[in-house]
Amino acid sequence: MPAKIINGKTYADGLRARIAGHVERLKHEHGVTPGLAVVIVGHDPGSEIYVSQKAKQTVELGMHSEKYELPENTSEAEVLTLVQKLNADPAIHGILVQSPLPKQIDPMKVIATISPDKDVDCFTPSSVGKLQIGLPGPVSCTPLGCLMLLRDTLGQLEGLNAVIVGRSNLVGRPLAQLLLRDNCTVTMAHSKTRNLASVVRGADIVVAAVGRPQMIKGDWIKPGATVIDVGINRIPAPERGEGRTRLLGDVDFKSASEVAGAITPVPGGVGPMTIVCLLANTVTTASLINGIEPPKDLTP
Numbered sequence: 120m121p122a123k124i125i126n127g128k129t130y131a132d133g134l135r136a137r138i139a140g141h142v143e144r145l146k147h148e149h150g151v152t153p154g155l156a157v158v159i160v161g162h163d164p165g166s167e168i169y170v171s172q173k174a175k176q177t178v179e180l181g182m183h184s185e186k187y188e189l190p191e192n193t194s195e196a197e198v199l200t201l202v203q204k205l206n207a208d209p210a211i212h213g214i215l216v217q218s219p220l221p222k223q224i225d226p227m228k229v230i231a232t233i234s235p236d237k238d239v240d241c242f243t244p245s246s247v248g249k250l251q252i253g254l255p256g257p258v259s260c261t262p263l264g265c266l267m268l269l270r271d272t273l274g275q276l277e278g279l280n281a282v283i284v285g286r287s288n289l290v291g292r293p294l295a296q297l298l299l300r301d302n303c304t305v306t307m308a309h310s311k312t313r314n315l316a317s318v319v320r321g322a323d324i325v326v327a328a329v330g331r332p333q334m335i336k337g338d339w340i341k342p343g344a345t346v347i348d349v350g351i352n353r354i355p356a357p358e359r360g361e362g363r364t365r366l367l368g369d370v371d372f373k374s375a376s377e378v379a380g381a382i383t384p385v386p387g388g389v390g391p392m393t394i395v396c397l398l399a400n401t402v403t404t405a406s407l408i409n410g411i412e413p414p415k416d417l418t419p
């Protein structure tokens with residue numbers, strides 16, 4: 120039987136509606152309008168689209184939005200000064216600096232300058248530590264989106280074997296923490312893992328976050344497993360016309376969907392969840408900054 124397709128767009132639409140309700144309550148019951156500042160440096164075409172979407176959806180949900188578009192040659196000091204200004208701005212509850220950054224800017228220095236209270240990406244050392252020990256706060260957007268889709272698809276995750284392929288700070292590591300919290304048995308696989316295919320074959324949940332198009336094949340998947348594809352690989356597609364591209368995930372969707380029980384597509388799977396989880400995190404930080412208990416359905 121072909122796999123159930125996990126529709127991230129539909130789930131994200133429902134979550135957006137819930138977030139809008141929480142924003143209304145924050146405004147009318149507490150006089151707080153959650154505010155998100157997004158900062159982009161340079162002209163990476165993918166990043167420009169994502170940042171515009173973030174700012175647009177922030178406004179659509181009734182929140183305050185500020186977008187800072189800085190030229191490619193912006194110095195590290197200028198970015199740090201902007202982040203410090205946003206740290207001190209009471210109208211801003213979330214700060215996101217879009218990655219990748221141009222090479223003259225050290226992303227670690229930028230992340231370390233963001234106030235942990237406003238760290239909606241959950242990238243600062245303090246936020247990462249809180250996530251590890253289970254303290255309240257925002258959770259990295261893409262991993263939170265993956266967790267929500269997994270819980271929605273499978274219900275309880277307890278006792279399941281999860282294999283995460285990829286150990287990045289953005290996805291693999293934080294997602295491992297979240298799945299451990301849900302009592303999965305978590306294996307983190309990476310470029311040096313031996314017999315990767317057989318490791319993946321042992322998984323009830325496979326998360327692919329390696330950045331290599333179609334690397335994970337159908338015959339690596341245990342029949343009935345749930346497959347979450349985080350990969351967003353833009354590949355030249357001359358058959359669609361000059362200069363055109365298409366998106367491929369890290370999973371070979373065609374062969375994997377013949378074996379898996381459920382699978383996310385690319386596009387339309389995890390991607391749409393990333394932006395909506397950023398908005399959820401902004402509601403969480405706006406609540407915490409104002410001493411209000413954050414909505415329980417927006418955090419794990």
Ligand SMILES: Nc1nc2c(c(=O)[nH]1)N[C@@H](CN(C=O)c1ccc(C(=O)N[C@@H](CCC(=O)O)C(=O)O)cc1)CN2
Pocket residue numbers: 165169215216217218219240260261351366385386387388389390391392393394
């Ligand atoms: N500071 C951050 N930078 C980056 C993050 C992040 O979470 N914080 N994540 C990625 C990019 N990203 C959000 O910023 C993102 C990626 C993909 C999508 C998405 O909706 N994808 C669609 C396809 C859209 C397309 O055609 O490109 C999908 O998969 O359906 C949203 C956000 C790196 N940088």
